[in-house]
Amino acid sequence: MFFDVLGTVVDWRGSIAAEASSFLKRHDASHIDAGAFADAWVGHYDASVEAVRRGRRPFVPLDLLNMENLETCLKEFGLTPSAVPSPELEDLNLAWHRLKPWPDSVEGVSRLKERFIVAPLSDGNTRLLVDMAKHAGLPWDTILGADISEAYKPMPQVYLRACELLGVEPDRAMLVAAHDYDLDAARQCGLKTAYVVRSNAHDPSKAAAVKRLDGWEYMASDLIELAAILK
Amino acid sequence: MFFDVLGTVVDWRGSIAAEASSFLKRHDASHIDAGAFADAWVGHYDASVEAVRRGRRPFVPLDLLNMENLETCLKEFGLTPSAVPSPELEDLNLAWHRLKPWPDSVEGVSRLKERFIVAPLSDGNTRLLVDMAKHAGLPWDTILGADISEAYKPMPQVYLRACELLGVEPDRAMLVAAHDYDLDAARQCGLKTAYVVRSNAHDPSKAAAVKRLDGWEYMASDLIELAAILK
Numbered sequence: 001m002f003f004d005v006l007g008t009v010v011d012w013r014g015s016i017a018a019e020a021s022s023f024l025k026r027h028d029a030s031h032i033d034a035g036a037f038a039d040a041w042v043g044h045y046d047a048s049v050e051a052v053r054r055g056r057r058p059f060v061p062l063d064l065l066n067m068e069n070l071e072t073c074l075k076e077f078g079l080t081p082s083a084v085p086s087p088e089l090e091d092l093n094l095a096w097h098r099l100k101p102w103p104d105s106v107e108g109v110s111r112l113k114e115r116f117i118v119a120p121l122s123d124g125n126t127r128l129l130v131d132m133a134k135h136a137g138l139p140w141d142t143i144l145g146a147d148i149s150e151a152y153k154p155m156p157q158v159y160l161r162a163c164e165l166l167g168v169e170p171d172r173a174m175l176v177a178a179h180d181y182d183l184d185a186a187r188q189c190g191l192k193t194a195y196v197v198r199s200n201a202h203d204p205s206k207a208a209a210v211k212r213l214d215g216w217e218y219m220a221s222d223l224i225e226l227a228a229i230l231k
Numbered sequence: 232m233f234f235d236v237l238g239t240v241v242d243w244r245g246s247i248a249a250e251a252s253s254f255l256k257r258h259d260a261s262h263i264d265a266g267a268f269a270d271a272w273v274g275h276y277d278a279s280v281e282a283v284r285r286g287r288r289p290f291v292p293l294d295l296l297n298m299e300n301l302e303t304c305l306k307e308f309g310l311t312p313s314a315v316p317s318p319e320l321e322d323l324n325l326a327w328h329r330l331k332p333w334p335d336s337v338e339g340v341s342r343l344k345e346r347f348i349v350a351p352l353s354d355g356n357t358r359l360l361v362d363m364a365k366h367a368g369l370p371w372d373t374i375l376g377a378d379i380s381e382a383y384k385p386m387p388q389v390y391l392r393a394c395e396l397l398g399v400e401p402d403r404a405m406l407v408a409a410h411d412y413d414l415d416a417a418r419q420c421g422l423k424t425a426y427v428v429r430s431n432a433h434d435p436s437k438a439a440a441v442k443r444l445d446g447w448e449y450m451a452s453d454l455i456e457l458a459a460i461l462k
Contacts, residue, residue, distance in 0.1 A: 127398030142374035167358030
């Protein structure tokens with residue numbers, strides 16, 4: 001059972017807004033709205049990953065893309081990245097390693113772990129996901145970052161390599177996600193699909209991709225409900 | 232903190248002998264000594280992995296090498312692999328997914344996990360290690376099977392790829408192992424080293440490689456002692 005993470009298991013926008021808020025205060029920039037700053041930072045995500053998906057750029061881990069986007073974002077809000085000590089920029093970038101789970105995530109994953117192998121399958125790099133798991137108490141059986149397949153979702157090799165490493169045919173695997181584009185790609189690779197409704201997950205990086213497809217094998221309002229359905 | 236697994240964290244020879252014993256009884260072959268059978272099976276390990284190390288054969292996962300060696304072994308002991316129903320052969324081969332930890336392993340890894348990222352770095356494939364962890368309760372933060380780097384120890388890319396995926400310079404990583412050849416290769420890649428004395432680990436696959444090198448950064452009689460040393 002593979003899980004999308006950003007938006008599905010953790011609240012990226014809320015977590016980043018909280019860390020951006022204290023960063024902006026420390027740098028005399030509390031006039032900048034932290035929520036708008038987080039939206040802008042997360043909003044650059046898709047375009048930067050797209051360059052790798054399209055082969056216009058060799059694979060680089062998300063930590064690096066996030067740092068580039070952070071610098072772009074600071075400039076957009078009138079700040080000068082080079083004026084910020086680099087350990088402080090690094091620390092803000094590590095906000096992605098500390099994204100907070102939705103309230104049901106730890107319990108839901110724990111219950112699903114009793115019956116299934118549970119592993120994140122994320123655009124995040126492995127270290128980002130390891131730090132997040134330790135920080136949040138997410139009890140994954142193993143972790144599959146984008147740097148393992150050196151590809152970003154929805155590239156098919158992400159899903160197929162994950163199945164290969166876990167020693168399962170795709171139809172014996174399932175992707176759990178809150179994003180249609182991700183589930184659709186997994187389904188095209190032969191995986192089963194479970195849609196989790198994160199109606200409160202305002203997700204600026206995927207605004208254009210919300211098509212509300214359906215036909216997923218399972219649909220649940222959160223991960224605890226999904227565990228109950230699959231019991 | 233990376234851990235060799237086969238011999239260091241789990242007792243492969245003892246675990247395989249136990250499963251071979253019940254297999255041999257079920258197949259009217261209880262005249263065959265299960266310990267000798269396990270020695271022979273594990274004894275083929277190094278030569279089969281060596282073909283991949285030397286580039287004479289493309290990478291294949293350990294599950295496949297183990298199955299080939301199992302069939303060889305059955306013939307050596309006068310049995311006919313094709314006479315055994317293939318689900319039973321598969322099940323015996325999965326004994327490697329159920330190897331039992333040494334008595335200190337789960338507690339030692341749990342204590343080390345409080346301060347460090349803990350991950351197996353093994354010739355075993357990822358699924359083998361995931362099954363083993365679930366079966367034995369080994370609380371790894373993530374799992375790095377040989378199929379991730381598509382290389383076998385002591386090939387340097389195994390250690391270097393592990394450091395890259397965990398986002399650490401080699402000198403900020405450590406290998407914990409009961410085998411000198413493994414520690415020596417890790418040291419050559421720049422990792423720190425901790426030697427765990429598994430004096431009771433009769434290890435037919437590595438009989439020729441025991442050189443009793445020293446100069447490792449740390450040495451402990453088991454993983455609980457190692458956790459105490461690194462406290």
